[in-house]
Amino acid sequence: MxxxxxxxxxxxxxxxxxxxxxxxxxxxxxxxxxxxxxxxxxxxxxxxxxxxxxxxxxxxxxxSSAEERAAFRELIKVSGIGARTALSVLSGLSVSDLSQAITMQDTALLVRVPGIGKKTAERLLLELKGKLGADLGVTPSIAHGGQTDILHALTALGYSEREALAALKTLPEGVSVSDGIRLALKSLSR
Structure with missing residues (x-):
């Protein structure tokens, strides 16, 4: 090899x-x-x-990076995804965007990639759940400020990582950890 x-x-x-x-x-x-x-x-x-x-x-x-190669290798393990399709996915999305889409089960982000339809996107999300998102980490893309602390607090309170990440998207930039937790809990209770 x-x-x-x-x-x-x-x-x-x-x-x-x-x-x-x-x-x-x-x-x-x-x-x-x-x-x-x-x-x-x-x-x-x-x-x-x-x-x-x-x-x-x-x-x-x-x-150019070990993360990109690891993502490629995970993608080609998915049934129906060949090397060309995997390369297309990595051309259309960064590795962190791909791992975030998998963690949040976001088909809308994947179908924007040329050659990826709704069924293929759903298969990718299903087969890569817990593999790609967990291995490559979603939190680096949201790790600015105290958002990582807010994410950990929400998951400690029993919310899934997907729910917690969705709540983080609703927060204003630069929010303090305590205010962020309060606002996130408010949005999760709706």
Whole structure:
């Protein structure tokens, strides 16, 4: 298995790039998130990779972060989701947005990705629940201010993480922890 490549970037044709590693040119398919993070042609690049071996081809996928590669590997485990669809999901959503959508069971966010219909989105949410959202964490995207403390307080009071995250979205920015808990409880009681 090829796990990582470091070399000179010689081609950028979305979604494929070319990477020269000591005289050997690798064609690597990347998400648009990784593609936009790449430097100019001729620059040194290190990518984490995933090799897919099929009867008719060996395809190398590249990722700029370990989290993105982990999300890709979880996505391709879902029945009916191939590598191209997984790459499309990661091109349309950041890893934190994807994990938040899974934790909150938000099909609306997933169906905005080209190639993902309602049934596919529901299957993704069902099969990845407790895997992707939990492993990659949702709280980094809401961890500003005291929102993490508010989230922990709400879950300690018996609300599910999904309910607590929904309540956090209703809070004004910069709210104190005590006021945030009070406002969140008020919105949850409706």
């Amino acid at each position: 090829i796990g990582r490549l470091t070399g000179t970037l010689y081609e950028k044709q979305p979604p494929r790039i070319g990477l020269d590693v000591q005289g050997v040119g690798y064609e690597i398919d990347v998400s648009m998130t990784t593609f936009y993070a790449l430097p100019e042609l001729g620059s040194q690049v290190t990518l984490l990779t995933h090799l897919t071996v099929r009867e008719d081809a060996h395809i190398l996928f590249g990722f």
